[in-house]
Amino acid sequence: MPIVTINPEQLYDGAAVGLSQATVDTDSGLVFVSGQVDWDSDSRRQHDGIVDQAEAAFANLMIALQAAGSGTSAVLQLRIYVRGEVADHLPAVAPLLPKYFGNHRPALTGVGVASLAEPDLLIEIEAVAKVMR
Numbered sequence: 001m002p003i004v005t006i007n008p009e010q011l012y013d014g015a016a017v018g019l020s021q022a023t024v025d026t027d028s029g030l031v032f033v034s035g036q037v038d039w040d041s042d043s044r045r046q047h048d049g050i051v052d053q054a055e056a057a058f059a060n061l062m063i064a065l066q067a068a069g070s071g072t073s074a075v076l077q078l079r080i081y082v083r084g085e086v087a088d089h090l091p092a093v094a095p096l097l098p099k100y101f102g103n104h105r106p107a108l109t110g111v112g113v114a115s116l117a118e119p120d121l122l123i124e125i126e127a128v129a130k131v132m133r
Contacts, residue, residue: 002026008067011036012043021029022064029067029131034059035081035124049085050082050122051092055062057125058100070129075106077128083121088111 006022007013014020022033038045038053047053048077062082065071082089090110097108106127116124 002093006031006064006068008063011064012039012041014027022068024131026069029133031065031074031129031131032128033061033064033068033127033129035079035117036064037068037121037124039123040127045118045120048120050089051096053121054093054096054123057123061069061125062100062114065127065129069131071117071132072101073104073131074130074132075101075127076108077109079109079111079126081111081124081126082107083114083116083123084112086112095101 004024005020011021024031036057038056
């Protein structure tokens with residue numbers, strides 16, 4: 001199964017920890033995007049609040065999808081991890097979905113977690129998509 005790794009220079013370099021920002025299975029056309037957070041290309045958090053962190057994570061997700069030859073209309077599954085209870089963050093995060101996905105409604109799972117990659121990160125977003133042909 002031929003796999004292509006995607007590591008756009010606008011996103012942090014995950015080589016030190018053994019990850020790619022996305023991988024593409026060229027046989028199936030599936031794109032697997034690693035969890036995106038509010039990090040710049042130097043792995044520095046940029047924002048404090050969950051809405052601002054979510055906006056940055058979605059922007060990073062868009063960069064990875066585009067670099068993989070995909071886009072939001074081709075997202076099949078979206079997972080959103082939030083620090084704490086999902087219900088506590090739903091009113092802030094849910095309005096962002098139509099902003100990025102329009103009328104497209106991918107399968108979605110929200111997961112409350114105790115921690116993410118660093119203590120001040122509040123949200124992480126990963127996706128499975130198809131390559132757009």
